[in-house]
Amino acid sequence: MHKGLIVALVLSQLGVLGYLAGQREWVRQRGEQIYLRTAPVDPRDPMRGDYVRLSYGLNSVDLAQYRGKTAGTALSRGTAVYALLKAGPDDVYELDYLSDSAPPSGLYLRGRVSREVLGGQIPVSYGIEQYFVEQGSGEAIELRRGDREGVQIPMEVAVAVGSNGLGVLSAYRWSRLGIGFEQINPTTNALSNTLNWDSATIAQRSPVLVVSLQNVSDIELKIADNDKHCGFSLQSLGDTGRSLSQADKSCSPYVLREADMINLAPGEVYRVELNMGLPRWYVTERGSSTSSAIVVSAANERFRLVYQAPSVLPGMDVPLLWRGSLASPAFSVRGRVD
Helix, strand or coil: CHHHHHHHHHHHHHHHHHHHHHHHHHHHHHCEEEEEEEECCCCCCCEECCEEECEEHHHEEEHHHECCCCCHHHCCCCCEEEEEEEECHHHEEEEEEEECCCCCCCCEEEEEECCCCECCEEEEECCCCEEECCCCCHHHHHHHHCCCCCEECCEEEEEEECCCCCEEEEEEEECCEEEEEEEECCCCCCCCCHHHCCHHHHHHHCCEEEEEEEECCCCCEEEECCCCCCCEEEEECCCCCCCEEECCCCCCCCECCHHHEEEECCCCEEEEEEECCCHHHCEEECCCCCCECHHHHCCCCCEEEEEECCECCCCCCCCCECCCEEECCCECCCCCEC
């Protein structure tokens, strides 16, 4: 009797595994095919066995993009959530909004809250954060993706999405635009009496970020930026529990102008230096009416610098304009780059 029960349990588990495998294969073959652009991951440990770790912008969702019955700050680890997606250029999809119930229409991915909600960011995993590769090919992929010392090229992974929100990875391609990142004169000394610093001291003691956008394709591309560097924004990771955002809103929204367009031939690089001590990069905390430089009020926080292609007015034809967003590796004013 006991032996028969064990056999029944084993067969039951095998049946469940077979069903799940069959469901994933059905979605792979019949699901709607889209692309998602990956974000940088920690380059110190990118490979585990025969798969590549992947990260996406929709793995960390701002509370402003959450619409649900349960308060975003009250979502607990393991809660099912649904990411409604919207189409972008080149079949690369982006997050429209996140909810705790399945949307009545549209294309969505089903995920789960992966840890405690902190700092205005909801961490979500979708089961597509590992891409299995042929044995021995992972190293070549990582070399192509780049590391913290050079230009990083995002993978754009093909995801088959089922009607129930299940996502299954099926292939990948490379972004036509790569991003390089360097941090110079980071603050390594003790940060004391920062509230008494004048603007000149803040600018002198703040890190300068050197960002490079490189055309890694074999055709000409166009990007956009201006004197205020409206093509870039500062994004807090919120992993210490604080909800910080960029205070300066003069570039929102950033609409393309002819004068802002920059032509990049294959292999060509657009390079900018951004001093985080200038008011353009000051941050403010949710509920506060004041702003300050990150070296003054957010020395222990991690941030990313994000390049975002501008919106294009109706009727404006820019066929070679690169569309979408690219995020730098994470950094803090003390010089950490993850």
